[in-house]
Amino acid sequence: MLNKFNLRGSKKENDASHLFDSTQIPSHIAIIMDGNGRWAKKRGLPRIAGHKEGMDVVKKMVRESDRLGVQVLTLYAFSTENWKRPKTEVDFLMKLPEQFLTSYLEELIENNVRVEVMGDAQQLPRGTVKAIETAISRTSENDGMILNFALNYGSRHELTDAVKQIISDVQADQLTVNDIDESIISSYLLTKQYPDPDLLIRTSGEIRLSNFLLWQLAYTELWFTDVLWPDFTEEHLGEAIAHFARRHRRFGSVNN
Numbered sequence: 001m002l003n004k005f006n007l008r009g010s011k012k013e014n015d016a017s018h019l020f021d022s023t024q025i026p027s028h029i030a031i032i033m034d035g036n037g038r039w040a041k042k043r044g045l046p047r048i049a050g051h052k053e054g055m056d057v058v059k060k061m062v063r064e065s066d067r068l069g070v071q072v073l074t075l076y077a078f079s080t081e082n083w084k085r086p087k088t089e090v091d092f093l094m095k096l097p098e099q100f101l102t103s104y105l106e107e108l109i110e111n112n113v114r115v116e117v118m119g120d121a122q123q124l125p126r127g128t129v130k131a132i133e134t135a136i137s138r139t140s141e142n143d144g145m146i147l148n149f150a151l152n153y154g155s156r157h158e159l160t161d162a163v164k165q166i167i168s169d170v171q172a173d174q175l176t177v178n179d180i181d182e183s184i185i186s187s188y189l190l191t192k193q194y195p196d197p198d199l200l201i202r203t204s205g206e207i208r209l210s211n212f213l214l215w216q217l218a219y220t221e222l223w224f225t226d227v228l229w230p231d232f233t234e235e236h237l238g239e240a241i242a243h244f245a246r247r248h249r250r251f252g253s254v255n256n
């Protein structure tokens with residue numbers, strides 16, 4: 001028998017939540033939002049039009065994930081490799097968090113969503129950093145869903161920093177080599193306060209991880225779709241969760 005959902009807000013027409021029950025919602029969903037450029041190209045628009053449309057989809061997915069009871073939603077908004085794009089596109093991508101957080105912050109506060117950001121903030125423009133700091137501080141008391149943006153994030157960079165910090169703590173006698181185990185390593189990562197993702201979604205048909213959460217995704221269920229990010233709907237999210245709900249996660253054992 002299906003458990004009844006305790007959902008915030010009303011059911012939508014394209015709701016796919018009949019495909020799973022409330023006990024099967026992933027606690028942590030991570031998304032690689034890919035395909036904005038191709039979406040724009042197909043319409044004869046500049047690539048930035050795809051990113052703008054993608055930002056509206058972010059809003060929809062935040063609302064829907066929150067409604068379903070997801071605890072952490074991690075979105076890959078800008079990778080350490082994305083600086084290689086043309087300057088106009090990088091500048092536009094850098095403006096998006098500011099635009100998103102300015103236009104949407106009141107709703108996030110109202111919905112008890114906590115905003116967090118992981119990545120190297122040093123290279124980000126001042127306006128972006130300021131918008132992030134405001135959003136983090138104004139939502140810091142919220143204890144509902146965590147909306148975690150990976151911004152100027154790269155997993156190898158994160159792991160490299162963790163190794164350096166561990167060595168430095170060993171040298172400072174704050175840690176011994178024998179103390180180092182998987183949970184210690186996890187505690188040196190930018191995701192230390194979250195459970196590992198249960199479900200990873202990547203849109204646009206690319207089947208790769210692109211330097212995203214390489215340690216944290218060790219046992220994560222992966223769901224790839226050909227749908228381009230600007231076309232991604234609540235129903236697609238529901239399909240991904242339904243796929244997750246059907247999986248039998250064994251974490252390496254045979255009968256878990």
Ligand code: FPP
Nearest residue numbers: 033034035036037038054055077096097100
């Ligand atoms: C990949 O598509 C997408 C990105 C590099 C940026 C993701 C950003 C958004 C979805 C906008 C929302 C962001 C915030 C912070 C609210 P692509 O450009 O690589 O697409 P392509 O592979 O089709 O060229």
